[in-house]
Amino acid sequence: MKIDKRRYSLLAVPVLAASFAVAVSATPASAADCGYLFDDFSYSSSADPALTANGWTPRSYQGGPGVPGANWSPSSISFPTNNGQKVMQLTASTDGTAAGTKHAELYSTQKRYLEGTYASRVRFTDTPVSGNDGDHINQTFFTISPLNGDLDPTYSELDISEYLPNGGWGEQGPINYQTTWYTYRNEPWYADNVHSEQRSSLDGWHDLVAQVANGHVVYYIDGVQVGDHGGKFFPRQTMTINWNLWFIDTATHSGGLSTYIQQVDWVLFAKNQVLSPAQVTSQTGGYRSAGSTFVDTVASTGGCTNNPPTTPPTTPPTTPPTTPPTTPPTTPPPGTGCSDAPNWAFSSVYTGGNLVKHEKSKFGDPNGPKSGEGVHLWRARYWTQGSEPGWTEQWQDLGRC
Numbered sequence: 001m002k003i004d005k006r007r008y009s010l011l012a013v014p015v016l017a018a019s020f021a022v023a024v025s026a027t028p029a030s031a032a033d034c035g036y037l038f039d040d041f042s043y044s045s046s047a048d049p050a051l052t053a054n055g056w057t058p059r060s061y062q063g064g065p066g067v068p069g070a071n072w073s074p075s076s077i078s079f080p081t082n083n084g085q086k087v088m089q090l091t092a093s094t095d096g097t098a099a100g101t102k103h104a105e106l107y108s109t110q111k112r113y114l115e116g117t118y119a120s121r122v123r124f125t126d127t128p129v130s131g132n133d134g135d136h137i138n139q140t141f142f143t144i145s146p147l148n149g150d151l152d153p154t155y156s157e158l159d160i161s162e163y164l165p166n167g168g169w170g171e172q173g174p175i176n177y178q179t180t181w182y183t184y185r186n187e188p189w190y191a192d193n194v195h196s197e198q199r200s201s202l203d204g205w206h207d208l209v210a211q212v213a214n215g216h217v218v219y220y221i222d223g224v225q226v227g228d229h230g231g232k233f234f235p236r237q238t239m240t241i242n243w244n245l246w247f248i249d250t251a252t253h254s255g256g257l258s259t260y261i262q263q264v265d266w267v268l269f270a271k272n273q274v275l276s277p278a279q280v281t282s283q284t285g286g287y288r289s290a291g292s293t294f295v296d297t298v299a300s301t302g303g304c305t306n307n308p309p310t311t312p313p314t315t316p317p318t319t320p321p322t323t324p325p326t327t328p329p330t331t332p333p334p335g336t337g338c339s340d341a342p343n344w345a346f347s348s349v350y351t352g353g354n355l356v357k358h359e360k361s362k363f364g365d366p367n368g369p370k371s372g373e374g375v376h377l378w379r380a381r382y383w384t385q386g387s388e389p390g391w392t393e394q395w396q397d398l399g400r401c
């Protein structure tokens, strides 16, 4: 069964612009380390420089999904303490009007996640923290790529959870979806996806896990498998990691201002490794007991192969993350044309106007096969890092060299 639901529009906006550049910190990789991202979300606020330095962006641009005209603001992301643990909190509110509706989103600045295990401990809420209940609120954890034109066959999106405590999309009661996307088209709307669903309350904390390997996306909630999606729906290009909280519509709003929250304790991504939910719990517990609130070895390791390990991962690294360097990564010397522009590099930082040479990859994976379109000259529209020319809005195509 296919469901036609919201229209994400991450692709239409300069989502990856950032005001400054600081390299993420990295723990030295052990031999068995294929690359991990772990964040316990120990930040002071959405303006904490460490949040951006660690690769996260609180959304500030307007647009879909949800109530048209709603406001998305970094101030809707906060970091309170819940039961002694710092958590990332999304806050959304509505008074039933577009101008009086606020949504919230946090996403990874870089599009660099594909195969491996994604996990996050998320607190869903069935009732607002203030105001009347009953709104069509959507509480999510997902990964997504840009849509490179209508029905882009390389489009990739995994909605690891979309929880609707008050229904919506024609549903009356609480329902939770896992949706794996092949592609879509905005006009006229067409969605090509597959989904699983659970019709019960998920109020409270839950461990959400998605294993992406061997042609299958296998979803778990609290260790129980709830979906297995494969075939053409298996993701075909790298994606960002995101959480958002938004109103599908205001059809069931019953007056006054209603405010809802969603909390996220931590996130874990294990690159090219299949971790069981129990292994996820062990891995995150290891980071916590070691005092590591942030670890990122995704870019600094070779990534291993796509084969699942035959033995559980070894003890997680005990080294706390290093302090982010105070100087930005080396900026490539600017070129003036095809003759002297440097080749684009994934980890390099580029600022608006910088020129690079690059042949677009076929599937949005810079390490994968080339498109066959030849080497082009590209100009950065603004600050960018880790976003491949040809696959993101950051780069303007100046033609073939």
Ligand SMILES: [Ca+2]
Binding pocket: 126, 127, 128, 133, 134, 165, 166
């Ligand atoms: Ca409710």
Ligand SMILES: [Ca+2]
Binding pocket: 040, 041, 042, 085, 086, 087, 264, 265, 266
């Ligand atoms: Ca935490």
